[in-house]
Amino acid sequence: MIDITSVMNRPQRDAVMVREAGIVLDRALFPLLVMVQRLWPIGIVDLADRVGRDHTTVSRQVTKLESLGLVARRSNAADGRVRDAVITASGKALTDKIDAAREAMAHKVFADWTDQDVVDLARLMRRFADAIRKDPEAQS
Numbered sequence: 001m002i003d004i005t006s007v008m009n010r011p012q013r014d015a016v017m018v019r020e021a022g023i024v025l026d027r028a029l030f031p032l033l034v035m036v037q038r039l040w041p042i043g044i045v046d047l048a049d050r051v052g053r054d055h056t057t058v059s060r061q062v063t064k065l066e067s068l069g070l071v072a073r074r075s076n077a078a079d080g081r082v083r084d085a086v087i088t089a090s091g092k093a094l095t096d097k098i099d100a101a102r103e104a105m106a107h108k109v110f111a112d113w114t115d116q117d118v119v120d121l122a123r124l125m126r127r128f129a130d131a132i133r134k135d136p137e138a139q140s
Helices: 002-008 011-021 030-039 044-051 055-067 089-109 115-134
Strands: 071-075 083-087
Touching (some): 011 030, 030 083, 044 083, 055 071, 083 089
16 A cells, blocks of 8 residues: 555656646646546635645645636535635646546556456455545544
8 A cells, every 4th residue: 555655646646647638737736626626516624634735725726726717616505604616617628638648547557457457456446445434543
């Protein structure tokens, strides 16, 4: 797990993905944009917690994404005091390019795997993700 996490969390991987996607986006904004697209609507505090950054830093970075027209903020439906980040059409177009680049990179990684190996990995990773999400000690 440490080997996988350490490779996946390298900022250089994000830089490669941004380059492969053919887009221009500050490396610090990349994971935020992707996470907003996957989880929207998402509050800034929740987003900050998920990326392991201070909420004031993430708020400034979301403001930058907003100025680029990639995300918008709106009041939370349950609590009007909370501002959620949501993806815009332009942001979705960018994350679609990122997804295509990610898929091309994955094809290289899994080039010598059988189809069944890939299916098994996806199934087991989903099972692992679901189990760890349910673990109350992992939530604290």
